Amino acid sequence: MTTPVKPGLVHPGREAVTRRGWLVAHKWLLLRRLSQGAILLLFLLGPWFGVWIIKGNLASSLLLDTVPLTDPYLLLQSIAAGHAPYKTALIGAGIVLAFYLLVGGRLFCAWVCPMNLVTDAAALLRRRLGLKGGRVPPAETRYWLLALTFVAALVTGSLAWEWVNPVSMLQRGLIFGFGLTWGIVLAIFLYDLLVAPRGWCGHLCPMGAFYALLGRLTPIRVAAERRESCNDCMDCFTVCPEPQVIRPALKGSGSRAIAHGDCTRCGRCVDVCGQNVFNFSLSINRRSVS
Amino acid sequence: MSNADTRGQTAPSSEARRRFLNGIAGAAGGACLLALGAGLYARQAAALPAEALRPPGALAEADFLAACIRCGLCVRDCPYNTLKLASPGDAVVGGTPYFTARTVPCEMCEDIPCVKACPTNALDHQLTDINKSKMGLAALVDHETCLNFLGLRCDVCYRVCPVIDKAITLEKQHNPRSDRHAMLLPTVHSEHCTGCGKCEKSCVLPIPAIKVLPTRLAQGKLPDHYRKGWEEKEKHGGSLIGEQVRMPVRGLEDAPPAASGSPASGSAGINSGWKP
Numbered sequence: 001m002t003t004p005v006k007p008g009l010v011h012p013g014r015e016a017v018t019r020r021g022w023l024v025a026h027k028w029l030l031l032r033r034l035s036q037g038a039i040l041l042l043f044l045l046g047p048w049f050g051v052w053i054i055k056g057n058l059a060s061s062l063l064l065d066t067v068p069l070t071d072p073y074l075l076l077q078s079i080a081a082g083h084a085p086y087k088t089a090l091i092g093a094g095i096v097l098a099f100y101l102l103v104g105g106r107l108f109c110a111w112v113c114p115m116n117l118v119t120d121a122a123a124l125l126r127r128r129l130g131l132k133g134g135r136v137p138p139a140e141t142r143y144w145l146l147a148l149t150f151v152a153a154l155v156t157g158s159l160a161w162e163w164v165n166p167v168s169m170l171q172r173g174l175i176f177g178f179g180l181t182w183g184i185v186l187a188i189f190l191y192d193l194l195v196a197p198r199g200w201c202g203h204l205c206p207m208g209a210f211y212a213l214l215g216r217l218t219p220i221r222v223a224a225e226r227r228e229s230c231n232d233c234m235d236c237f238t239v240c241p242e243p244q245v246i247r248p249a250l251k252g253s254g255s256r257a258i259a260h261g262d263c264t265r266c267g268r269c270v271d272v273c274g275q276n277v278f279n280f281s282l283s284i285n286r287r288s289v290s
Numbered sequence: 291m292s293n294a295d296t297r298g299q300t301a302p303s304s305e306a307r308r309r310f311l312n313g314i315a316g317a318a319g320g321a322c323l324l325a326l327g328a329g330l331y332a333r334q335a336a337a338l339p340a341e342a343l344r345p346p347g348a349l350a351e352a353d354f355l356a357a358c359i360r361c362g363l364c365v366r367d368c369p370y371n372t373l374k375l376a377s378p379g380d381a382v383v384g385g386t387p388y389f390t391a392r393t394v395p396c397e398m399c400e401d402i403p404c405v406k407a408c409p410t411n412a413l414d415h416q417l418t419d420i421n422k423s424k425m426g427l428a429a430l431v432d433h434e435t436c437l438n439f440l441g442l443r444c445d446v447c448y449r450v451c452p453v454i455d456k457a458i459t460l461e462k463q464h465n466p467r468s469d470r471h472a473m474l475l476p477t478v479h480s481e482h483c484t485g486c487g488k489c490e491k492s493c494v495l496p497i498p499a500i501k502v503l504p505t506r507l508a509q510g511k512l513p514d515h516y517r518k519g520w521e522e523k524e525k526h527g528g529s530l531i532g533e534q535v536r537m538p539v540r541g542l543e544d545a546p547p548a549a550s551g552s553p554a555s556g557s558a559g560i561n562s563g564w565k566p
């Protein structure tokens with residue numbers, strides 16, 4: 001704890017800001033916040049102003065009174081709990097599944113899920129306060145948890161995980177009324193801030209794990225297209241919520257595209273790189289899938 | 291991060307395996323704990339409080355909790371704001387729809403929009419006639435305060451019932467207190483009551499004497515082997531045990547006719563024929 005903290009760890013992306021301007025160096029971050037906000041707002045337009053563009057919540061919704069959308073993870077839990085799926089939910093889940101298979105499963109995490117705001121805020125505060133260390137559970141924990149949520153549904157015959165799933169609670173709370181939801185949200189914020197850096201989204205959340213499984217074959221990827229100009233400032237590693245996904249593309253000799261399912265397509269590395277190494281790319285190359 | 295960074299190094303394979311197994315053990319332990327917590331919480335939360343009624347067409351509670359994905363579409367499509375989505379801290383399982391009869395009852399929409407909106411069939415789409423729904427069962431729980439039981443003509447619960455004269459009837463009884471009047475006792479018939487809650491909502495008392503409860507709480511059950519003599523007799527087309535010899539009751543052979551007016555005798559009490 002006594003070693004001086006490298007300035008890049010506290011304020012990553014300084015160089016990108018001076019070179020390309022604040023706005024460009026925060027482009028994807030701003031777009032993401034816009035997307036997260038807009039989705040919530042669309043759900044609230046109905047109850048607040050009577051404008052029903054989309055109805056329901058992220059578990060299941062009805063777009064423009066015609067298109068059903070259903071979270072496939074929830075539907076799978078329900079099936080595991082022994083309920084035969086109904087056609088509307090099946091169609092809705094099919095649409096959502098196809099969408100995330102196409103654009104990258106954990107795009108959900110970076111662009112839709114409201115919990116991302118909470119854990120990003122915790123990560124930001126952690127950097128600014130210079131908090132280091134902490135105890136993170138192994139990264140595979142989330143896959144174990146994912147499997148266990150299905151087992152729990154099977155054993156209890158009900159959506160057991162949804163009783164405590166903070167992600168569902170938060171999005172539902174924002175759309176339908178908060179109740180005691182703030183307690184569990186605060187708990188996750190403090191866990192990420194004080195106990196485990198990127199602990200929730202990066203190691204525990206089974207919902208994120210589910211979407212990570214969907215994201216393996218996606219053609220839309222972030223790529224270290226100009227990796228030769230990397231000057232090892234480590235800013236991308238500092239901001240990335242899943243730093244382990246960068247190394248193969250940036251330091252390896254194979255594909256330049258980040259093919260790991262854990263990548264959330266948040267684009268922070270694109271923003272933050274002073275050397276302009278990264279960009280979003282469309283690549284069908286599957287060899288580097290790891 | 292620290293994990294991922296060191297894993298690539300050339301550690302002896304036994305060391306790697308040990309770390310791997312440790313990792314798995316830790317993960318599985320943590321996960322089991324979480325699942326256990328969720329399971330326990332689930333069991334405790336599964337008991338629905340008596341005032342909370344499920345929307346029309348809701349599957350039996352255990353099936354409902356497997357089917358409902360907590361989307362709130364039924365809540366959004368209820369035109370009377372009857373339905374609420376439970377939030378954490380409510381006694382009802384978080385995210386599932388319910389209503390409280392005394393707050394806002396179900397108006398029994400003919401097109402049942404809540405059921406139509408449900409994407410999962412947690413509200414059964416086979417329910418197309420709202421009169422067949424069974425959200426709960428009304429019960430006149432308090433005979434001491436119900437105004438009709440006191441001999442007045444309140445009748446409000448009877449009049450507001452959407453299934454009037456079938457789900458609630460007024461049963462005429464002699465009023466033994468005044469001896470001159472009738473009591474019209476609101477009586478619920480489980481076959482027709484939908485549990486909409488309108489009677490409970492409109493009961494004029496500060497605390498309603500008629501309440502809609504989940505059917506499991508409101509309804510009794512006769513033992514399976516019980517037969518009602520009068521029904522059997524009708525089915526059979528006559529007495530099953532033949533003519534009975536009438537025996538005199540010793541000591542009462544020439545008892546005077548009971549003095550009327552006193553509830554303990556004659557027209558009231560156990561032989562009065564009072565049947566709610």
Ligand code: SF4
Binds near residue numbers: 108109110113201207
């Ligand atoms: S990991 Fe979970 S909580 Fe985090 S953004 Fe993804 S779904 Fe949301």
Ligand code: SF4
Binds near residue numbers: 367368369372402
């Ligand atoms: S039948 Fe009508 S009033 Fe009753 S819960 Fe459904 S939508 Fe609401």
Ligand code: SF4
Binds near residue numbers: 357361362386408
């Ligand atoms: S619409 Fe169906 S799945 Fe959605 S909250 Fe209502 S009962 Fe549950």
Ligand code: SF4
Binds near residue numbers: 457478483485486
């Ligand atoms: S709950 Fe009351 S008002 Fe509704 S059908 Fe039953 S008796 Fe009638």
